[in-house]
Amino acid sequence: MHRKIKWYFLPVLLCVVAYPQILLSQDGLWAHIPAGIYEVGEKSSIQNPLRKVSVNSFYIATHELTNGEFEKFVQSTGYITEAERYKDALVFEPGLEEFRWITDTTAYWRYPNGITRGSIKNKMNHPVTGISFNDALAYCKWAGVRLPSLEEWEIAATAGTRSKYFRKVTKRNIGRYANIWNGNSHLKPDHSDGFLYTAPVASFKPNSLGLYDVLGNVFEFCSGSLPRDNGRKVAHARGGSWWCSANACSFFNTKDIGSVNPHASFSNQGFRVVKSMF
């Protein structure tokens, strides 16, 4: 009797788990995720365990926020980023040991790796970096958008797959699908995919929802907290970045969740935005 009831309900249970469908806005800049119950997390994970979550309908930007878009915000409001105020942005240059970064008092979003390493002058279509989580929130407030929650980001990034990556992508071939660090270490520069630092948004193939760069290019800030925060104010970003390599953090996937101080500005941190309705 019990077994009969279990089998009877199985197809019904499967139907309840929703899968995002491709529905892009007319300008192709937003993907629509319908309301529903989605599966997120992974079986072996303690911090992001396999579970079903219910979300309302939302629209997520198909690309990471660019320097050009952030410039409009700054020009309109006169906003001064935390890196400009505190002169504590963290930059990278090849030759550093794993996980080592340098504080550069000249670095901020217009010079993400410091003045000596170049400006964004010809990179207005690259993702904005050198900004903190708090700067991202300030942009969102001005633009009438918000950051995706940790779950919303994952639903959009996985695009209905259960894999750590998205369709056709594996840990071995990911270099063809995402701007990551392909070198064995960070001691030597890695130009193998054409980009040492960020790439213009949408330079690599999108996932099946039409979202570009969910893996690699820049870490994307999300809203939400984790048990490991222990009540502290911690920012979380996902998806890996141009700095991430297979034998360092391997964070270029849809399951891992990073942690960073909300005031910290790194040249591999950016964001993409979400809005609840048009």
Added chain:
Amino acid sequence: MKPALLSMLIFCVVSTSSYSQMDAYRAFRAQISVPPYGLSKIKALITKIKPQSDEDNSDMGISPLSEKDYDALSLREKFTYTMIHPEMYAQNCAVFVPQSDESQKIFGYLISWMNEETWSNRQLLFLAQNRDSVMAIIKESVTRSKRMGVNYKDAVVEINGWEMIPFLISYYKDNKKDKDILTTLMLLMKKGRYPDFITSKSYKNLYGVADNYESSMTFNKANEVLTLQRAQAYYDSKKRDAQKN
């Protein structure tokens, strides 16, 4: 129905208990040693530099001591400051996600203990430039407290303190729960490019291409003995080389 409920209850109790054990071991791995040298003075200085928001009095991130205050510290006070106040932000992915059965694994790397912070260049320079003193202070502090926090292990690796290998082995024999000592020994052998280690299967599994900072090998008697023997042999070879020069 009753047996089903009972099984569920047993499952919940066992899961909660094993989760608590895992949590406890992770907490043990993340514990730091707090040096006693000028501790109250250093804590007071840190409180003074902690910036607060004007709006809601919330935490505004981290701040380093001013050059003046930092330079005025004695060597031992600088050591205490470094061990309890990493003064630079760490990047988003410099986290070590908790894994299942950590107590049954020997990890390739020590876990990140500094929350979202890390040592600044000034602090790294301090450790490197005072290498002998740092090793002596760590030995003294560990001998007294009978505990070696992850920050001390990190410092030993940072300064490539191979001379501490016999001390680490001896400490491990008295504190077998602390498997991160085995990790520390392997990191020292890795740093020293010890041929017998870097050509080994363990090295390939833990530090080879496409293995990341979360990699581990099973903790068992064979791996434990092998790691200790290799570390001792590495120390002996370094000692011989040092004597020749």
